[in-house]
Amino acid sequence: xxxxxxxxxxxxxxxxxxxxxxxxxxxxxxxxxxxxxxxxxxxxxxxxxxxxxxxxxxxxxxxxxxxxxxxxxxxxxxxxxxxxxxxxxxxxxxxxxxxxxxxxxxxxxxxxxxxxxxxxxxxxxxxxxxxxxxxxxxxxxxxxxxxxxxxxxxxxxxxxxxxxxxxxxxxxxxxxxxxxxxxxxxxxxxxxxxxxxxxxxxxxxxxxxxxxxxxxxxxxxxxxxxxxxxxxxxxxxxxxxxxxxxxxxxxxxxxxxxxxxxxxxxxxxxxxxxxxxxxxxxxxxxxxxxxxxxxxxxxxxxxxxxxxxxxxxxxxxxxxxxxxxxxxxxxxxxxxxxxxxxxxxxxxxxxxxxxxxxxxxxxxxxxxxxxxxxxxxxxxxxxxxxxxxxxxxxxxxxxxxxxxxxxxxxxxxxxxxxxxxxxxxxxxxxx
Amino acid sequence: xxxxxxxxxxxxxxxxxxxxxxxxxxxxxxxxxxxxxxxxxxxxxxxxxxxxxxxxxxxxxxxxxxxxxxxxxxxxxxxxxxxxxxxxxxxxxxxxxxxxxxxxxxxxxxxxxxxxxxxxxxxxxxxxxxxxxxxxxxxxxxxxxxxxxxxxxxxxxxxxxxxxxxxxxxxxxxxxxxxxxxxxxxxxxxxxxxxxxxxxxxxxxxxxxxxxxxxxxxxxxxxxxxxxxxxxxxxxxxxxxxxxxxxxxxxxxxxxxxxxxxxxxxxxxxxxxxxxxxxxxxxxxxxxxxxxxxxxxxxxxxxxxxxxxxxxxxxxxxxxxxxxxxxxxxxxxxxxxxxxxxxxxxxxxxxxxxxxxxxxxxxxxxxxxxxxxxxxxxxxxxxxxxxxxxxxxxxxxxxxxxxxxxxxxxxxxxxxxxxxxxxxxxxxxxx
Numbered sequence: 013x014x015x016x017x018x019x020x021x022x023x024x025x026x027x028x029x030x031x032x033x034x035x036x037x038x039x040x041x042x043x044x045x046x047x048x049x050x051x052x053x054x055x056x057x058x059x060x061x062x063x064x065x066x067x068x069x070x071x072x073x074x075x076x077x078x079x080x081x082x083x084x085x086x087x088x089x090x091x092x093x094x095x096x097x098x099x100x101x102x103x104x105x106x107x108x109x110x111x112x113x114x115x116x117x118x119x120x121x122x123x124x125x126x127x128x129x130x131x132x133x134x135x136x137x138x139x140x141x142x143x144x145x146x147x148x149x150x151x152x153x154x155x156x157x158x159x160x161x162x163x164x165x166x167x168x169x170x171x172x173x174x175x176x177x178x179x180x181x182x183x184x185x186x187x188x189x190x191x192x193x194x195x196x197x198x199x200x201x202x203x204x205x206x207x208x209x210x211x212x213x214x215x216x217x218x219x220x221x222x223x224x225x226x227x228x229x230x231x232x233x234x235x236x237x238x239x240x241x242x243x244x245x246x247x248x249x250x251x252x253x254x255x256x257x258x259x260x261x262x263x264x265x266x267x268x269x270x271x272x273x274x275x276x277x278x279x280x281x282x283x284x285x286x287x288x289x290x291x292x293x294x295x296x297x298x299x300x301x302x303x304x305x306x307x308x309x310x311x312x313x314x315x316x317x318x319x320x321x322x323x324x325x326x327x328x329x330x331x332x333x334x335x336x337x338x339x340x341x342x343x344x345x346x347x348x349x350x351x352x353x354x355x356x357x358x359x360x361x362x363x364x365x366x367x368x369x370x371x372x373x374x375x376x377x378x379x380x381x382x383x384x385x386x387x388x389x390x391x392x393x394x395x396x397x398x399x400x401x402x403x404x405x406x407x408x409x410x411x412x413x414x415x416x417x418x419x420x421x422x423x424x425x426x427x428x429x430x431x432x433x434x435x436x437x438x439x440x441x442x443x
Numbered sequence: 444x445x446x447x448x449x450x451x452x453x454x455x456x457x458x459x460x461x462x463x464x465x466x467x468x469x470x471x472x473x474x475x476x477x478x479x480x481x482x483x484x485x486x487x488x489x490x491x492x493x494x495x496x497x498x499x500x501x502x503x504x505x506x507x508x509x510x511x512x513x514x515x516x517x518x519x520x521x522x523x524x525x526x527x528x529x530x531x532x533x534x535x536x537x538x539x540x541x542x543x544x545x546x547x548x549x550x551x552x553x554x555x556x557x558x559x560x561x562x563x564x565x566x567x568x569x570x571x572x573x574x575x576x577x578x579x580x581x582x583x584x585x586x587x588x589x590x591x592x593x594x595x596x597x598x599x600x601x602x603x604x605x606x607x608x609x610x611x612x613x614x615x616x617x618x619x620x621x622x623x624x625x626x627x628x629x630x631x632x633x634x635x636x637x638x639x640x641x642x643x644x645x646x647x648x649x650x651x652x653x654x655x656x657x658x659x660x661x662x663x664x665x666x667x668x669x670x671x672x673x674x675x676x677x678x679x680x681x682x683x684x685x686x687x688x689x690x691x692x693x694x695x696x697x698x699x700x701x702x703x704x705x706x707x708x709x710x711x712x713x714x715x716x717x718x719x720x721x722x723x724x725x726x727x728x729x730x731x732x733x734x735x736x737x738x739x740x741x742x743x744x745x746x747x748x749x750x751x752x753x754x755x756x757x758x759x760x761x762x763x764x765x766x767x768x769x770x771x772x773x774x775x776x777x778x779x780x781x782x783x784x785x786x787x788x789x790x791x792x793x794x795x796x797x798x799x800x801x802x803x804x805x806x807x808x809x810x811x812x813x814x815x816x817x818x819x820x821x822x823x824x825x826x827x828x829x830x831x832x833x834x835x836x837x838x839x840x841x842x843x844x845x846x847x848x849x850x851x852x853x854x855x856x857x858x859x860x861x862x863x864x865x866x867x868x869x870x871x872x873x874x
Contacts, residue, residue, distance in 0.1 A: 040791065044814065125836055129825055136817060138847045217667070221847055236648065240667050242674075242848040263870040270872035360471065382865050383475060386567060394560055394868030403873070404864065405556055416569045416652055416861035417673040418849040430847035433835065434813050437825030439694040441701035442834070 024204040028212060031167070032219045034197035035140045039165035042189075042198045043137045047114035049192060050161055054110035057188035061103040061153070064184060065096055071180035072149070075173060082173040091148050092174055102153045109157040112407045115425040116163045130436045135429045137163035139221030142213055144235060146171040146227035152178045155224075156185040156199045158410050162428035167220065169202040169210060171227075179203065214239040226411055244423070247414045248338045249279030249366040251396040254355040254381070256372035257290035263393065264291075264371040265299050270395040271369070273306040277340045279412060280367050280389075280399040284335055284345040286355045287316065292348050296320050300327060303344065312346040320346070336362030352377055356384045363387065366414060367399040367421075388414065388421030455635040459643060462598070463650045465628035466571045470596035473620075473629045474568045478545035480623060481592055485541035488619035489534040492584070495615060496530050502611035503580070506604060513604040522579050523605055533584045540588040543838045546856040547594045561867045566860045568594035570652035573644055575666060577602040577658035583612040586655075587630045589841050591616070593859035598651065600633040600641060602658075610634065645670040657842055675854070678845045679769045680710030680797040682827040685786040685812070687803035688721035694824065695722075695802040696730050701826040702800070704737040708771045710843060711798050711820075711830040715766055715776040717786045718747065723779050727751050731758060739773040747777040767793030783808055787815045794818065797845055798830040798852075819845065819852030 042050075061068070072094040079089050115135060122132035141164045145151045152168055159166035170178040182201035189196050202209060213220060217240040224244050225235040232245050253271050255264040271282035287296060296319040303310055304325025311330040312320050321327045334345040335358070349355045352370075359368050369391035370381040378392045389399040399422060401409025406424030413419045419427035473481075492499070503525040510520050546566060553563035572595045576582045583599055590597035601609040613632035620627045633640060644651060648671040655675050656666040663676050684702050686695040702713035718727060727750040734741055735756025742761040743751050752758045765776040766789070780786045783801075790799050800822035801812040809823045820830040830853060832840025837855030844850045850858035 043817065123836065125834070129829060129834075131835055136847075236671050242846065244848075260870070266870060266872050274873055378867075386474065387863060389864045389866060392865075392867045393870055394866055395872045397873035398560060398866060398868075398871065399864070403556070403560075404562055405554065415673065416567075417675075420861050421864050430851050432818060433820045433830070433852050434823075435820060435825055435829060436809075436823045437829075439691070439697060439824050440829065441697050441826045442705055442828035 021208070024206055024209060025212060028202070028204060028209060031197070031200050031202065032140075032216055034195070035165045035167055035200045036219055038195035038197035038200075039137070039140050041195055042160065042165060043116075043139075043163045045163060045194065049194075050114070050163070051110045053160055053188045053192050053194065054106050054157055056191055057157070057185050058103040058106040058110070060184045060188060061099050061106065061181075065099050068099060068177070068180050068184075069094055069096075071176040074176040079173065084173055088173070092177070094149060094177060098150075102150055105150075106153060106157045109161050109408050109425075112161060112425060115161070115429050120431060127440050128438060129440055132434045133431050134434055136432050138428060138430050140165045140167060140219060141428065142167045142169065142220045142223045142241070144169045144210060144223065144225045144227070144231065146231065149174050149177045149181055151226055152181040154408070155410065156182065158408055158425060158428060160185070160189075160198065162425050164428055165198045165200065167200045167202060167213070169213070172205045175205065210235075211238055214241060217241050224411055242418070244411070244413050244415055244419055244427070246279065246412050248364040249281070249412075249414075250284070250336055250338050250362065250364040251280060251282050251366055251399075252284050252286055252355075252359050252363055252368045253282050253396060254286040254349075254352070254359070254368070254370045255288060255291060255295060256352065256370055256374060256377050257288040258374040258377065259288075259291060259295075259371040260373055261291065261295045261298070264295060265302060267369065267371055267393070267395050268299060269302055269306065271397055272303070272344050273308055273342060274395075274397055276308075276342050278397075280396050281340070282344070282369075282396050283337065283339055284347065284358075284362065286358060287346065287348050288352075288355075289315065289348045289350055292316065292319055296346070297323065300325055306342070308342040308344055310344050310346055313348060315348040316346040338364075352380055356381065359385055359387070364414060366412075367391065367396045369394060369396050388412075452639070455637055455640060456643060459633070459635060459640060462628070462631050462633065463571075463647055465626070466596045466598055466631045467650055469626035469628035469631075470568070470571050472626055473591065473596060474547075474570075474594045476594060476625065480625075481545070481594070482541045484591055484616075484619045484623050484625065485537050485588055487622055488588070488616050489537040489541070491615045491619060492530050492534040492537065492612075496527055499530060499608070499611050499615075500525055500527075502607040505607040510604065515604055519604070523608070525580060525608060529581075533581055536581075537584060537588045540585075540592050540839050540856075543592060543856060546592070546860050551862060558871050559869060560871055563865045564862050565865055567863050569859060569861050571596045571598060571650060572859065573598045573600065573651045573654045573672070575600045575641060575654065575656045575658070575662065577662065580605050580608045580612055582657055583609045585839070586841065587613065587616045589839055589856060589859060591620075591629065593856050595859055596629045596631065598631045598633060598644070600644070603636045606636065641666075642669055645672060648672050655842055673849070675842070675844050675846055675848075675850055675858070677710065677843050679795040680712070680843075680845075681715070681767055681769050681793065681795040682711060682713050682797055682830075683715050683717055683786075683790050683794055683799045684713050684827060685717040685780075685783070685790070685799070685801045686719060686722060686726060687783065687801055687805060687808050688719040689805040689808065690719075690722060690726075690802040691804055692722065692726050692729070695726060696733060698800065698802055698824070698826050699730060700733055700737065702828055703734070703775050704739055704773060705826075705828055707739075707773050709828075711827050712771070713775070713827050714768065714770055715778065715789075715793065717789060718777065718779050719783075719786070720746065720779045720781060723747065723750055727777070728754065731756055734775065737773065739775055741775050741777055743777040744779060746779040751777070769795075783811055787812065790816055790818070795845060797843075798822065798827045800825060800827050819843075
C-alpha cells in the first residue's frame with residue numbers, strides 16, 4: 013500500500029543495484045564471446061520463442077486482461093497482442109540477426125607511423141545498454157537479439173502494460189544464455205514498475221554506457237533531461253517531398269502517394285509536400301484526386317488550394333501551424349515554392365532533419381538538394397518511406413537516430429559498437 | 444553592482460539567445476564551404492596570430508595583471524602567458540589543421556540495393572559545437588581552427604582568468620571569417636562571465652549539437668549533470684603498464700620510465716605498474732634505482748616493496764587507495780601479479796579504460812591482452828604516452844574521449860563530423 017515508503021524504495025533500489033552489478037559482470041563475459049557462440053544462443057532463443065508459444069501466449073493473456081486498466085487504445089492492444097504467427101515472425105527476426113556478420117573485432121582501419129608503431133582501430137561492444145520502451149513486445153525481442161549479437165549486455169525496461177509478456181520473452185533469452193554457459197544477466201529485465209526506477213537508472217553513469225529510449229516524445233524528453241548517460245534518441249520525423257519543375261509528374265505522384273499514405277503513422281512518412289510553382293498546375297489537380305481516393309485530407313497554401321479544392325476531397329486552407337507538424341495520419345500539408353532555394357529553406361526551417369526527398373529529372377537540382385539538405389536521409393527520386401534499417405540492408409534496426417552524435421538515421425548493429433585503438437610497437441618511447 | 448538582479452539576468456540571457464541564433468545561421472553558411480574556402484580563412488587567421496602579436500600580448504597582459512585576483516598557481520600563469528614564440532607555435536598549429544584533408548563530403552561507404560536504390564554514407568559537419576574550457580588560450584585557437592576546418596560553428600566559453608586573451612584570439616578568427624565573406628558568428632565568443640550562462644547554454648538542445656568540456660573533473664561532472672545536449676568528455680586516465688614474465692627487462696624499464704616520468708601530469712602517463720611475479724626480482728630492483736634517479740616516489744605492494752626498498756629511493760608500502768588513483772605526479776603504484784589474468788582483472792577493476800600497455804616477448808600473451816583489455820588504447824611494447832591525436836597521425840586533437848559513444852580515445856577532425864545517407868532512385872516506392 014505504502015508504495016513510496018522509504019522501506020519499499022530501498023528494496024527496489026537494492027534490487028536495481030544488484031541487477032546493475034550482474035549486468036556489468038555479464039558484459040565482461042559476453043563481450044568476448046565469438047561469433048559462433050553468439051549465433052548458437054540466438055538460434056536457441058529463436059527456437060524457444062516458437063517452442064514456448066503456449067507459455068508466452070499465456071503471459072500475454074495476463075497483460076491483455078489488464079489492458080482496460082491501462083486505458084490502452086485498440087491500436088495499442090493490437091501491438092501488444094501475441095499470436096503464433098507473430099511469435100514465428102519474431103523468431104525469424106532473431107534468426108536474421110544471428111545471420112548477420114559479427115560486428116565485433118572488425119579492423120576498421122590500420123596504419124603504420126614513421127616511428128614504426130602499427131595502429132589499428134578495432135570494433136568493440138559498447139557495454140551495458142539500457143533500453144526504455146513502451147508496450148511493444150517485439151522491441152524486447154529485437155533489442156535482446158541485437159545486444160547479444162553485438163556483445164553488449166541489455167537492460168530492458170518495458171512498459172507496465174506489457175509486463176508479463178516482456179518478462180517471459182526476456183526469460184527465453186536468459187535460458188538461451190544459460191544453455192551456453194553465459195551469465196543470464198546479459199539480458200536483464202527490470203521488474204520494478206516504479207517510475208522512479210528509470211530516474212535512478214539514468215544516474216548510473218559508469219555502470220550503464222548507453223541509453224536508448226523508444227517511445228513517445230514525452231518519454232524521450234524526460235530521459236534526455238534526467239540522464240547523465242549518453243542517450244541516442246528519435247524525436248520527430250517531419251519529412252518533406254519536393255517536386256521540382258522538371259519532375260516526371262507520374263513518378264512524382266507515385267512517390268508522393270507512397271510517402272504519405274502507404275503507412276502514415278510512421279516517422280518516415282511525408283508530412284509536407286513542396287511543389288515548384290511551375291509544375292503545380294500540371295501536378296496538383298491530379299494528385300488531389302488520388303489523395304481523395306486514399307482518404308487523405310489536404311491542408312494547402314492558397315495557390316495549391318486553388319488547384320486542389322475542385323477534387324471533391326477534403327481540402328482545407330493551411331494554417332501556419334500545419335507546416336512543420338508531424339501529423340502521423342492521413343493529413344498532408346502542401347505548399348508551392350518559387351524555386352529549389354525556397355524549398356530547401358522551408359525544409360531547414362520546418363523539417364526535423366530526418367528524411368527529405370526531391371523528385372526531379374534535372375541532375376543539377378538533385379546535386380544542389382543532396383548537398384544543401386542536412387537531413388539524416390536525403391532522397392532523390394525515391395519515397396521517404398525507404399529510410400529504414402531493413403530497407404538500407406542493415407538486416408536489423410535498433411532504432412532511427414535523429415541525433416548527429418554516434419549514430420544518425422537508421423541504426424543497425426554498427427550503432428551498438430564502439431572501437432579501440434590497438435598499438436603495437438617494438439619498445440618505442442615518447443621523446 | 445546588482446549582478447544577479449532580474450534585469451541583468453535578462454540582459455545576458457537575451458545576449459546569449461542572440462548569439463545562439465547567430466551561430467546557427469553562421470553554421471548554415473560554413474557547413475557548405477569548400478575545402479579551399481576553409482583553408483583561406485585558416486591561413487589568414489594564422490597570419491594574423493603572428494601579425495597582431497602586439498595586440499594579443501597587450502590583451503594577455505590584462506589577464507596576467509589579474510592573475511593574483513583569481514589565485515592562479517605558477518603553472519596556470521605559465522599556461523596563460525603568451526609570448527611571440529607561443530603565438531608562432533599557435534599559428535603553425537592552425538596551418539597544420541588547414542593542411543589536413545577536408546573531413547566533409549567524404550563518402551564513407553556506398554552500396555546498391557536489390558531494388559536499384561543507390562545509397563551512400565557521406566560525412567557532414569555536426570553543427571554548433573559548444574566548447575567549455577579553463578585558462579589555456581591555445582584551446583581557443585585549436586578549437587576555432589578545428590571547427591572551421593570541419594564546417595562546424597564554434598561557441599567558445601573560456602575561463603574568466605583568460606577572458607581578454609581568449610576574446611582577442613576569437614576576434615582574429617572572426618576577422619578572418621569576415622575577410623572571406625563568412626559570418627563571423629561561426630566563431631562565437633561568450634562574453635558573459637556569469638556561471639549561470641553555462642547552465643543556460645547546456646539546456647539549448649536543438650541549437651547546440653555537441654558539448655565538449657575541457658578541464659578538470661568537477662567542470663566535466665557539472666556539465667554532464669546539467670546538459671541536455673550530447674557531451675563528449677574526458678574523465679580520468681588511470682593507465683597501467685603490465686610487465687609480463689617474458690618481457691625484455693631493458694625494454695620494460697625504458698617503457699615504464701617513459702610512461703611514468705617523461706610527463707607525469709598528463710592523462711596518458713602511467714599510474715600503476717603491474718609486474719609478473721616471475722620477473723619481479725630481475726626487474727624491480729633496477730627500476731627502483733632509475734625511479735629514484737628520476738625523483739619518482741614508489742608505492743609498492745609487499746612483494747614489490749621488499750624488492751625495491753633497498754634502492755634508497757622514496758619507496759612506501761602501498762595503501763589500497765593507491766591503486767586506481769590518478770596521481771598526475773611523480774608517484775607510481777606498483778603491484779606484482781601471479782599471471783596475465785590477474786593483471787587484466789586489476790586493469791578492469793581499477794583502470795579507467797583510457798590506455799593500458801603490456802610489455803612482452805610472448806606473442807600469445809600479447810594477443811590475450813589485446814583482446815581482453817577494453818581500453819580506448821591498448822598498447823603492446825610501447826609507452827602509454829603515445830595515446831595522443833598527434834602521435835596517432837591525426838594531425839590535430841580536439842580532445843581525448845573516455846566515452847565509448849561517437850568518439851573514443853584521441854579525437855581529431857573525424858570526431859567533429861557526422862554523416863548522412865544519400866539515397867538515389869529512379870522512382871522507387873515502398874511496397
